[in-house]
Amino acid sequence: MSAQVEAGAAVRAKVVARQGFLQVLRDAAEIAKKDLRVELRSKEILLTMGYFGFLVVLIFSFSFYSNDAPISAVASGILWVSVAFSGTLGLGRILEREKEGDCIRALLLSPVSRPAIYLGKTFGVLAFMVVVELVVVPAVDFFFNLRLTGEQAGLLALTLALGTIGYSVVGTLLAAMLLRARAKDVLLAIVLYPLMLPVLIVGVKATAALIAPDLPMEEFVAWVRLLAVFDIVFLVASLWIFEPLVMD
Amino acid sequence: MAAGGFDRAEARNVSKIYGRVRALHRVSLDLTPGRVTGLLGPNGAGKTTLLWLFSTLTTPSSGTMHFGDLDPVRAREARGHIGLLSHASLTYGDLTALENVTFYARLYGVEDPEGESRRLLEEFGLREALDRPAKTFSRGMTQRLGLARALVGRPSLVLLDEPFTGLDRASTRTVIQRIHHLREQGAMVLMISHDMETTAELADEIAILVRGKLTHRHQGRLDGDALRARYAEVAEGAGQAAQEASA
Structure with a gap:
């Protein structure tokens, strides 16, 4: 066997030996780290998402008024609409970056497993959405006079985390699938929202429960459990079908 | 294997x-x-x-x-x-040359990814541009960066x-x-x-x-002249034959 083949094989032998779950996570983290580094340089996705999310909340806060005060009952819906809409902006762009310079081909050619590539992109989307939520949640709290307690804030963080995971998992898969489509931004919204409807509805219901005057804990727990189930189902299905969708 | x-x-x-x-x-x-x-x-x-x-x-x-x-x-x-150099650079414009190649070196499990990337980039004459974003590179520099990326996994x-x-x-x-x-x-x-x-x-x-x-x-092997002659004979001959067939 030639020196080049042996040298390359030796390098990959280490990778093959580490092809366990931890290695998948490590490779995914490497890809997500790269996405964050690129974003820190350009700042285009976070600024766009954050700005758009804030504007949505601001506009709605002036639309739902009763007795000179914003209606807090609609806050949960507006929060999730804001997160979902701004998330769509980020989803399209983060995958688009892999198309610029055709980097997706280099990623697919690497010895990194396909689930690692998928998870890496998903982690990146997740991180961006969390940053946007750090802007949107205080904005909703302020404009709709929610005055969340510490307990409510913690439970809201849990709800948003589960909802955002589901959104990122499905959104990344669809954005990857549409990477070579012509009208991908339009198509992404058309395909994503119907699929995300269960997550968004359950997220709205869980949030509405936790900002209700007397927190109905049993109802809240039921919604949150449902979100967790969605996340698991979507994650397993997405890991399974990622490679066939992005090939050729 | x-x-x-x-x-x-x-x-x-x-x-x-x-x-x-x-x-x-x-x-x-x-x-x-x-x-x-x-x-x-x-x-x-x-x-x-x-x-x-x-x-x-x-x-x-x-x-x-x-x-x-x-x-x-x-x-x-x-x-x-498999190492691939295509028409596109397959690199990220916002990352520096060194960050680009090191990223791929890590994915390929290269020992000392940054050291190996630096060595390759220097070999391709990009020593002075290691820390420059790839999007600022000229066509030729991008090509050399693409080569370093393609070869970092020792394909x-x-x-x-x-x-x-x-x-x-x-x-x-x-x-x-x-x-x-x-x-x-x-x-x-x-x-x-x-x-x-x-x-x-x-x-x-x-x-x-x-x-x-x-x-x-x-x-x-063929020398330049022989190759040109062979190419002209084969490629142009085949093209002419195809044209005649379609006429």
Whole structure:
């Protein structure tokens, strides 16, 4: 066997030996780290998402008024609409970056497993959405006079985390699938929202429960459990079908 | 095949059809270690399509791709052993040259990823530009960066699509030396180029594609003039024959 083949094989032998779950996570983290580094340089996705999310909340806060005060009952819906809409902006762009310079081909050619590539992109989307939520949640709290307690804030963080995971998992898969489509931004919204409807509805219901005057804990727990189930189902299905969708 | 490396790559009777366009028609080509295969042909002949098939990033409409002892249906497992330089840079514009190559080195499990990346980039004359974002690079610099990225995983099979595009004379010499080195190291190299001089200097064999068909194969070296004459005879002759047939 030639020196080049042996040298390359030796390098990959280490990778093959580490092809366990931890290695998948490590490779995914490497890809997500790269996405964050690129974003820190350009700042285009976070600024766009954050700005758009804030504007949505601001506009709605002036639309739902009763007795000179914003209606807090609609806050949960507006929060999730804001997160979902701004998330769509980020989803399209983060995958688009892999198309610029055709980097997706280099990623697919690497010895990194396909689930690692998928998870890496998903982690990146997740991180961006969390940053946007750090802007949107205080904005909703302020404009709709929610005055969340510490307990409510913690439970809201849990709800948003589960909802955002589901959104990122499905959104990344669809954005990857549409990477070579012509009208991908339009198509992404058309395909994503119907699929995300269960997550968004359950997220709205869980949030509405936790900002209700007397927190109905049993109802809240039921919604949150449902979100967790969605996340698991979507994650397993997405890991399974990622490679066939992005090939050729 | 040890630890995933392979020492043979072969296209066997492959065809590729995109919609109503037949890009390749029953092409067979085998690549062996320590040899550079020059793939020539006019624009639209199917050269890049054949290169993509060898990269496993696209699959043949019919026929099979063989990589070492891998079952053709598992050809995708050959990835990670293939270095690809294509028309696009396959690098991130907002990352520096060093960050780009180091990122891929990490994915390939290279020991000391940053050190190896730095060494490769310096070899390709990018010492002064290590910390510059790739988007500020000229065409030639981007090409050299793409080469460093393609080679960082020490691939068994190196696929080069027009590797000399945009390169100045000194950079062209560096790339030529590197390809010689790859051959000495036993890599399989498939190179598309319209530059007859460099192809003649590097190629151990020549394959000429015309209208999706492998119309000529020459084992052994040819000098520039002989290669030009052979190409004119084969490519232009085939084109003329096709025109006559369609008339």
